Amino acid sequence: MAERMGFFTDTSVCIGCKACEVACKEWNDVPDDGFLFRATSYDNTGGLGADTWRHVAFVEQFTRQGDSWLMASDVCKHCTHAACLDVCPTGALFRTEFDTVVVQPDVCNGCGYCVPACPYGVIDRRRDDGRAWKCTMCYDRLRGGLEPACAKACPTDSIQFGPLEELRARAGERLDTLHGAGVAEARLYGESPADGVGGDGAFFLLLDEPEVYGLPPDPVVTTRDLPRMWAFAGTAALSMAAAVALSFARRA
Amino acid sequence: MAREEAVVPKAEFRSYYGRPVIKAPIWHEPHMPLYLFLGGVSGASSMLGAGARLSGRHRLALSAEVTAALSAAAGAGLLVAELGRPERFLNMLRVFKLTSPMSVGSWILAAHSGMTGLAAGSAVTGLLPRLGTAAFAGGGVTGPLMATYTAVLVADTAVPAWHEGHRELPFLFAGSALASAGAAVMLATPPGEAGPARRAALIGATLETAAGHLMEHRLGMLAEPYREGPAGRTMRAARLLTVTGGALAALAEAAAVPSPRPRRPARARFSPLRPAPRAARPPSVPAVLRGMPAVLRELPAVLRGMPAQAVLGGVSALALAAGAVCTRFAVLRAGRASAEDPKYTVVPQRERVSARESPDPTPGPVPR
Amino acid sequence: MGLGGWIARWPVYRQLTGADGRGAAARSARTDALRPRTAEADHVARSVCPFCAVGCGQLVYVKDGRVTQIEGDPDSPISRGRLCPKGSASKQLVTRPDRPSTVLYRRPHGTEWESLDLDTAMDMIADRVVATRRETWQQTFDGMVVRRTLGIASLGGATLDNEENYLMKKLYTAMGAVQIENQARI
């Protein structure tokens, strides 16, 4: 396997231009996501979904402490322990040689299981198409030695692409720089291999709590509990068997 | 329930314009809940069938097997219809993944529907008896898996009300499966031979009710989706129906004359062409009513003269089946509701983070 | 593919032979064949973004007579390969299916568009220019020689090439039209 590749999205330099959203769509032929004025700052695509693989969140915070307009480009996290991949029954989702998680559209049968499995609400089924779609980290481009379309387009290098270990180091330095500059609220999100998904292949530098950006504060891959679930289910199954046996037992 | 709600603190949390953090399950109504229901019916029925076969209750076995086969087939049909690309349903067998309850379930369903189909086919036609017997046995094994894997299926998601319910959901589904399978077999079997089905239904109803209560009790704030809104209404209907159905099943069972122990034929051979021996004539409704609490004596006059077991069993079966269907709808709706409100995702996670990061009970981390 | 081949590609079989069901075993043939479509381009044109005036470099990939991708030119010292959302949408600008491709004509007082041959349209426009110019020619104005027409005007966008602006100004000026304006005034 090649080196693990990832995204580091440094939202402290995101200017909210949405080039990532468009570049992604142009490369991946993602259809438009509808034309809905949402009156949620400058965000009119709402969130990640089958037809939006990069999504820029806009958070207006005008308080006595100061004014800020947070912008952050969200994307599939390409989890180390990816629930979507774990639960996919067809093998449409698979882990690539770059340690990214990708849907094979020629395999996916649209069972929809990955959709509620994702702790970040990333993957979704496309209505008219019936299959599940999400960011592929431009798998085809990676195979040709190119960087993903979003990272390439990003005017301010808010989206950085590269070997994950390198990105983690760079992110750590950036965090130190910001903390040194008094930006106490800066924090990394998804960079730790110790988190509930084993660390994200696409992680972030945020300037507020993750839920402010629509991200879960402590995501856990659901399949972490799967052995226990099977155990409970097994017990329930045995209980059933016992109940049936009991039902056939001769009455006293 | 009201008491429990009172102890749940009012959730204070931050979110992105109130938008959900996770995606709600896209599975449709009625496809998904009916599949869950039918899977349960089929699984539990095949167990009843196996039990009946082992205990020589051929009529019961026939009903159970046919029920199991039909509901497996119908369930599989619904499952295929639920797919975004139904023509690709065979891709379900492209891989085998223990990490995917749906993959495991697909293999179970494939095996189970194959075996119940074979068993029922053999039972109905009398052809391929050995294969039929093997299939019977196999169905008895896949049955409980069939009935409970669906609980893992829903629990193995990021949907808070499902995932956090992963301990009780298998029991809820198991109970519901037993209740509904018992109910289905009761309906398809002469009352005199349906005793085990009734008993199974009764146990199932009890288990379902108990597991549901337990789950809601344990889930705390996450029980809200099971109690509020459309999911809550459906859940209450499910409870009512199940409890009623269970009670009626108990009544019916109480009214039942023990059937003579069926004689095991020298070679187990079962055919509708050779019906099982008729059970002794059950007591009439007035006879039953004499031993019943006063309230039940008020039963409508139309019931008079009908076999009490048949009426009670029928009503009970319908109630139980409806209850089981409602349970599945309620679970789906509760899951969806819990996914659509970011509160259920954020608050528990935030509490987890707080507990981990500081002894300070106030939510919210100290920025680094 | 024969049965054997089919089985060999069956992921479950590959799982049994040791491949990871969440990785290698699950790959389809299509996936194995994936390459960036830019690698298959017949040629790549070095271009410049048509939106704002930053002048970001673009690479235009063409395959079988169609634009298959437009993205930033990393060699550009101005843009370093980056593009904004508008620049990133350039392919759609060029390839969108509803982009008009034929001449449309509306006759005076007409209520609908009519189609018109390009050649005919060009001749008709030339006729009108010549006629209007003659009709509105001002040799003098207030006694001063002006040699112009105020009957023909032009308003150009600012995505016109320099060469285009040059021919426009040259032709208009030679024909005596002075109300020649563009977006820069706006």
Added chain:
Amino acid sequence: MAECHPVGFQWVMEAKARGAEVFHIDPRYTRTSAMADAHLPIRAGSDIVLLGALIHHVLAGEHDFREYVLAYTNAATIVSEDFRDTEDLDGLFSGFDPATRTYDPASWAYEAGGDVSGAMSEGEHAAQARLHADSARSDQYGSGGATAHHRARTDPTLRHPRCVYQVLKRHFARYTPEMVEELCGIPRADFRRLAEAVVANSGRERTTAWVYSVGWTQHTVGVQYIRAASILQLLLGNVGRPGGGILALRGHASIQGSTDIPTLFSILPGYLPMPDARMHGDLDGYLAHAAGDTGFWGNKRAYMVSLLKAWWGDAATEDNDYCFGYLPSVTGDHGTYATVLGQIDGTVKGYFVVGENPAIGSAGGKAQRLGLAGLEWLVVRDMTLVETATFWKDGPELETGEMRTEDIATEVFFLPAASHVEKEGTFTQTQRLLQWREKALDPTGDRRSDLWFYHHLGKRIRRRLSEDDVDRPLRDLTWDYPESGPHDDPSAEAVLREINGTGPDGRALSGYTELRPDGSTTCGCWIYCGVYADEVNQAARRRPGGEQSPVALEWGWAWPANRRILYNRASADPEGRPWSERKAYIRWDRDQREWTGPDVPDFERDKPPDYRPPEGATAQAAIGGADPFIMQSDGKGWLYVPAGLADGPLPAHYEPHESPVANSLYGTRANPARREYRRPETPYNSARFPYVITTYRLTEHHTAGGMSRTLPYLAELQPEMFCEVSPELAAEVGLVNGGWATIVTSRSAIEARVLVSPRIRPLRVQGRTIHQVGVPYHWGWAGGGVVTGDAANDLMPIVLDPNVYIQESKAATCDLLPGRRPHGRALLDLIEEYRRG
């Protein structure tokens, strides 16, 4: 800048990462503000107060870069005693004629020095200035001539009460932080932070750059906004130095090119003026008034004759004035808004609209459409079916009953255009860099480039000519570009080569210094001369940025002469040494006796710093070795403009034409010289309109939307016309976030979705709250767009800056109503009611 030039903004982010402090001054808190160290919300239309206060801060504290100011600006020059400032005349400068509402700039002149031989008589002076002002060409006036001569009297001590420095000091004395607070709505503390940062980041070791866009130009005092910034930057020594400057971020791919090679009524290629029948006459007469005799404009005959030779080739000879008489003459305002009124009045019969959408994109939308309906024929060339092409079919005036399709006599030709990848040619971007685009593929169907269109139209017109004199300019025109390809496309390289020009040997010239006044050279645009040097398309150079210095001289080609920073001689001190090593750029190499550095020196390479022009020298020879501003007749940066502006030698704050605020500074409320058109089609607002409205662009869209509303990928990002209002204003009017608002002016009423945001902050101005309404202008009713909406420009007035005739789109007044607007007759009734009120 992050909003409209996101990729350019990467360099601001780079600068920020290196410690640059970024201030954003804008009525709205935008994506730029989000990245800035400070955002200063300002009332639209009050920028001169802010800039004036900064100038005042610099002068009062003597923070100016004195050596630079003394050596490179006209600070020491003494102004005529006839000059009266706004201080003296309550907001007017001397020379104002209330009848014509124009200035006679004679009194603004420098005090005459020893040689005034070339001076005009005063009457001549005033008439000339007026004629220039009358054709949006004040800049042409006085850029040479006696009044701005390099030998005016000076006082290097800067103590003379009439020296420019003292004039400035007096003029800006009332531009105080208190006034900033009162008029701009910027608190004093915020102003102080800005002023201190600007001063601290200027001087020998540091520079400050100002970046602006149409937020500064689309005003009735737009040119003076830029002038104010120029004064500040010259005082601080921030011009001609790396990291300095006043940077115009232009909004379109080649809008710079379209002024360099202008499709503009007032100028010819290379900023040569169009002949004006009222003053020019023949070539000599033209050249006498066209520009200065000293500085590089002194070569104007070479530039002009070479242009005429490029256009009329062998037909242009010395004997026939090089066909100068073939050029049509202007006699006043032929600008786009005057043209539209001419369409309404029936004088303009035919109209070419090429990649433009005035029905949506120009101010006074209704007047635009009435103009279109008044035409005999209309040719629209575009990549999409813009509203300008379809106004007769679906325009809003049909719904109100003001027009009926059957009544509209306009014959409309819509010709689909080739895209930027389907043709080759050059764009000139915002830093004057020409970049050649290769053609990726041929256009399909009837799509053609505009080069094809004009080339073939020209051929067809030339086939229809008579033998008479009227047609002679067209007959003699050089129009023989080689054709190739399936559509017989003319060669864009051949055109570019013609623009570059050729020498007596027929070879491409290397630079404008090779141009000759004797007809031996040709050149289609003198400032572009050199773009085809050595017969090589220099604009097509693509040496990767990573393989050359940051100045990247081998990427494309910048005019003039591939210089990347203009007037970069100023990056060195008068002796030619860098002001500081930290800010070193161009320096005089004593050993090699030449100017050297990472850029092409914007100076004669071998002119030593100690060069002093001899008596009577002309052109560049008249510019001293320590005078960096080589296009100026005196080589100096002008803090004070003795001639060349239509509305005063110094910037003065005037309120926008429509403003809810009185001018606290002067009795004169608005720019007295602003250009108004009092027409029923575009009336002006009364005092009934309480709110300030400002229009702008969004990152996700482009201008009137023809290139973005049509693209689903962009349209989905900003799918509906909206207005931005503060929570306070929303509460006052009863607007709800996500709901609808109706925005009313006396021109029209439009509806927009409401975006309530604290990013639009109500301002305290003159002790009361002033609300501003932000309106992007990307939407229109059709235009082939996947999203549609009302057009913001329908609201805006047609009132122009007197120097350049650009409309005031950035500040007007409006009223707001909750809910959607009425339709049909009811809409007209609503507007009528407001007009009466």
